[in-house]
Amino acid sequence: xxxxxxxxxxxxxxxxxxxxxxxxxxxxxxxxxxxxxxxxxxxxxxxxxxxxxxxxxxxxxxxxxxxxxxxxxxxxxxxxxxxxxxxxxxxxxxxxxxxxxxxxxxxxxxxxxxxxxxxxxxxxxxxxxxxxxxxxxxxxxxxxxxxxxxxxxxxxxxxxxxxxxxxxxxxxxxxxxxxxxxxxxxxxxxxxxxxxxxxxxxxxxxxxxxxxxxxxxxxxxxxxxxxxxxxxxxxxxxxxxxxxxxxxxxxxx
Amino acid sequence: xxxxxxxxxxxxxxxxxxxxxxxxxxxxxxxxxxxxxxxxxxxxxxxxxxxxxxxxxxxxxxxxxxxxxxxxxxxxxxxxxxxxxxxxxxxxxxxxxxxxxxxxxxxxxxxxxxxxxxxxxxxxxxxxxxxxxxxxxxxxxxxxxxxxxxxxxxxxxxxxxxxxxxxxxxxxxxxxxxxxxxxxxxxxxxxxxxxxxxxxxxxxxxxxxxxxxxxxxxxxxxxxxxxxxxxxxxxxxxxxxxxxxxxxxxxxxxxxxxxxxxxxxxx
Numbered sequence: 001x002x003x004x005x006x007x008x009x010x011x012x013x014x015x016x017x018x019x020x021x022x023x024x025x026x027x028x029x030x031x032x033x034x035x036x037x038x039x040x041x042x043x044x045x046x047x048x049x050x051x052x053x054x055x056x057x058x059x060x061x062x063x064x065x066x067x068x069x070x071x072x073x074x075x076x077x078x079x080x081x082x083x084x085x086x087x088x089x090x091x092x093x094x095x096x097x098x099x100x101x102x103x104x105x106x107x108x109x110x111x112x113x114x115x116x117x118x119x120x121x122x123x124x125x126x127x128x129x130x131x132x133x134x135x136x137x138x139x140x141x142x143x144x145x146x147x148x149x150x151x152x153x154x155x156x157x158x159x160x161x162x163x164x165x166x167x168x169x170x171x172x173x174x175x176x177x178x179x180x181x182x183x184x185x186x187x188x189x190x191x192x193x194x195x196x197x198x199x200x201x202x203x204x205x206x207x208x209x210x211x212x213x214x215x216x217x218x219x220x221x222x223x224x225x226x227x228x229x230x231x232x233x234x235x236x237x238x239x240x241x242x243x244x245x246x247x248x249x250x251x252x253x
Numbered sequence: 254x255x256x257x258x259x260x261x262x263x264x265x266x267x268x269x270x271x272x273x274x275x276x277x278x279x280x281x282x283x284x285x286x287x288x289x290x291x292x293x294x295x296x297x298x299x300x301x302x303x304x305x306x307x308x309x310x311x312x313x314x315x316x317x318x319x320x321x322x323x324x325x326x327x328x329x330x331x332x333x334x335x336x337x338x339x340x341x342x343x344x345x346x347x348x349x350x351x352x353x354x355x356x357x358x359x360x361x362x363x364x365x366x367x368x369x370x371x372x373x374x375x376x377x378x379x380x381x382x383x384x385x386x387x388x389x390x391x392x393x394x395x396x397x398x399x400x401x402x403x404x405x406x407x408x409x410x411x412x413x414x415x416x417x418x419x420x421x422x423x424x425x426x427x428x429x430x431x432x433x434x435x436x437x438x439x440x441x442x443x444x445x446x447x448x449x450x451x452x453x454x455x456x457x458x459x460x461x462x463x464x465x466x467x468x469x470x471x472x473x474x475x476x477x478x479x480x481x482x483x484x485x486x487x488x489x490x491x492x493x494x495x496x497x498x499x500x501x502x503x504x505x506x507x508x509x510x511x512x513x514x515x516x517x518x519x520x
Contacts, residue, residue: 067424085424094417098439108425157421164425 003080004168004200005043005066010075012036012061012224035061036073037224043202045080045167048194050215050232051204052247058224059204063170066202081168081200085161089173091153095145101156102127102141108164126163133196134159134189151182155189162193170202175210187213208251212236220244264515270508274501278328281321289314289322290473298491307497311487316480320497323475324505330391330469330476331456337395338456339449342402347433349403350410361407364400372397372455373462385468394459398452405448409441443516450513454506461502477502 014033036058043049053059064070066077067084088094095104102124109123118126128138134155145153154174161169171190175183187210194201203214211218212232219229220243227241239245286306293313301308307316345364349357367375372394379393413419414437422436463469464478472479477498484494 069420069423083424083426086421088417088421090417094421096418096422096436096440098442099436107422107427111426160421160425 002045003042004045004047005080005202006076006078007042007062007066008040008076008078010036010039010062010065010073010077012058012065012070012073014061035224036065039075039224039226041219041226041229043200046194046198046200047217048191048201048203048215050211050218051202051221052206052208052211052218053221054206057221059221060172061224062221063172063202063204066170079168081166083164083166084168084170085164085166086170086172087154087157087161087174090177091150091157092145092177094157095153097145099144100141101143101145101148104145104156105130105141105160105163108160130159130163133162133193135185149182150178151185154178154182154186158186158189158193162197162199167197167199168202169199170204172204173206174203176205176207183210190214208236208247220247261515263511267508267511267513267515270504271512274324274328274505274508277321278324281323281325285315285318285321287315287318289319289475291315298487298494300491301493308491308493310480310483310494311491316494316497319475319480320477320501323470323477323480323498324501326387326470326474326476327457327460327464327478327502328505330387330394330460331453333391334394334398334456334460335449335452337391338398338452339402339445341395341399342404343406343438343445345399345403346406346408347410347438350407351414351429351433351437353411357407360403364403367397368400368404370397372459376459376463377466377468380463380468385471387470387474390460390463390469394456394463397459398456401452402445402448405444406441409444410437413437413440447513447516450509450516454509454513457502457505457509 012035014035039058039062041049051059051062061070063086065073066079067086095101105127106123109118109126112118127141131138131140136152136155136159140148140152140156145156148156158174174190175186178186190201190203191214193199201214203211205211205214215232217230218232218235220227220235220241222243227243228235228239235244236248239248291314293309296305296309296313298311299305299309299313305315305317307320310316310319345360349360370378375397376390376393379396380389383389383392410433419432419436422432427436460469460476461478461481464476465482467479467482470476470479472483480498481495481502484491484498487494
């Protein structure tokens with residue numbers, strides 16, 4: 001199977017953003033922070049790849065770099081998808097509070113230009129289909145995000161990403177802000193969409209149980225380094241690094 | 254799930270006062286009981302009566318008619334001033350806040366310089382270069398009002414530009430201008446509305462101050478500030494001449510202050 005994503009020796013540094021005066025006083029390079037260290041991995045088309053690590057280990061930075069939001073990096077990122085999408089951790093920040101749900105979901109469709117251009121009716125139809133697909137009532141179109149629950153909002157966020165016709169999705173801790181029963185529903189929804197649409201998902205999490213349910217392969221990350229990667233079953237049964245063992249013990253798996 | 258919005262008492266009182274003021278202003282545009290320039294030598298400094306509700310000034314002109322007209326002038330100048338300040342301020346604030354970088358640095362330093370001058374002083378400089386008159390006052394005050402709006406809007410944009418919903422709009426391929434004006438700007442409205450109302454108050458006071466100094470609305474046309482200025486000679490012989498224009502300034506400002514106050518509390 002062909003790869004959809006190849007990352008080769010990726011290094012990211014954060015420069016502390018300081019005022020001009022401080023920058024002049026300081027010699028260059030002193031305040032740099034090495035966030036990602038020689039990160040390399042491949043991802044196959046149609047695969048669900050888990051990325052596990054503690055807070056601050058560089059998971060989100062890696063996601064940003066892949067999406068092109070992190071402009072400065074060393075190394076290579078090759079992504080075979082023109083419009084990668086992301087589902088964010090906090091469902092309360094990922095929907096525009098001043099817009100109705102219907103408007104939010106139509107926005108990616110409004111961006112289609114030229115021969116792909118959709119009429120208002122076509123847009124509404126696609127939004128309705130997508131709402132059914134993510135298991136929500138069509139009436140929600142008339143509501144504002146503030147009137148929805150966390151789980152509903154996360155479904156809307158997923159719907160919005162899918163309406164961009166993407167085949168590569170990064171889910172950055174999509175369930176950690178939700179309670180356990182809703183978590184299971186969202187996981188099931190993501191797996192269903194993965195099966196139906198064949199999208200590749202990079203699933204970022206710190207929850208090993210969730211990753212076990214979701215993913216085919218998993219990468220364990222610590223302090224900006226990928227400690228190990230491989231088939232979920234193998235990694236969980238035969239952890240190679242001490243850190244992975246620690247994580248598995250803590251998760252009681 | 255329709256939300257019921259409880260309006261605060263301040264908001265209601267403010268709305269009532271402002272409503273009455275707007276009715277008076279509209280009346281002034283359409284019809285005044287007397288011609289505002291018509292002089293009646295028999296009624297010089299006449300006290301309020303049924304014939305002249307607010308009395309007459311030193312030329313025997315009806316003060317009620319002049320107050321109505323003057324409120325209209327003050328109001329239009331204030332609205333135009335705030336409109337210039339808000340539109341330019343929103344544009345500058347939105348672009349500097351969203352894009353940052355050197356443009357932000359340069360514009361904000363210019364902003365600081367303009368901000369450092371009291372608006373009246375700045376307007377005085379402007380008027381002394383371009384001459385007196387209604388439109389010059391509007392332009393001068395408008396420019397003086399830009400920095401405060403720019404600063405507020407810039408702060409809001411900095412707050413919102415890295416929100417997740419803005420990021421996902423970017424990922425969906427939404428163009429930058431659309432993100433700025435369609436996705437972010439509506440979210441700044443609560444804060445912007447309050448500062449527009451406060452700005453309106455300052456504009457009323459600034460216009461009154463300018464006309465008081467004799468560089469705003471030119472006689473024989475009336476404005477609340479110029480009437481106040483003319484009346485000071487007769488403060489003791491005809492106190493109603495000063496009282497009514499002054500009262501109208503107070504009521505206009507009070508009404509909008511209460512509206513702005515109630516508005517912020519609601520949000």
